Amino acid sequence: LAKTTQPISMDSYEGQEVNITCSHNNIATNDYITWYQQFPSQGPRFIIQGYKTKVTNEVASLFIPADRKSSTLSLPRVSLSDTAVYYCLVGAHNTNAGKSTFGDGTTLTVKP
């Protein structure tokens, strides 16, 4: 089972860079790592996905070390609107290795 571990909560201030790390020791060879953002009363929204090394898009970067047993979501210059819960999801549901799971996520609070 592709279980993930994240910090329960993090605090930051506007304009700072925030790094959220996810541990996934049981990641399988073919598993991708996907990060989602969720605001209250809304469904999760895709942020970024990667397999190895570094991926960057217009909102975030994803760093994955060579052993792939962890990953770090980096949010540059956060604002108040980035206050949300962030989930990492590893793998897929339809695999012989077992079904991936959403953990309890990391609640990020951005302060003015």
Add this chain to the structure above:
Amino acid sequence: NAGVTQTPKFRILKIGQSMTLQCTQDMNHNYMYWYRQDPGMGLKLIYYSVGAGITDKGEVPNGYNVSRSTTEDFPLRLELAAPSQTSVYFCASSYRDRDQPQHFGDGTRLSIL
């Protein structure tokens, strides 16, 4: 392009009643999923489908049933509602399971009293 649409948005049921949560997507995605999210917790997979006519259980399937007769629709059925099923239910879809992101609906908030 509506994405993933869930109905109803809110519902209150009495213990023992039945209902169907509707989910439809217009992105021609093969994969569809049902999750439940309890307060302050992450999402738990109930059922998923890899295409029309094919469904499989997730982590917490007990008390629920699904069907997938078309690519677009993936309804979730509660047969005998119990207080433990009070939760927010999210439907999602994706083109592929492994390397494509899931697109989520806005959820159905269900209370069972």
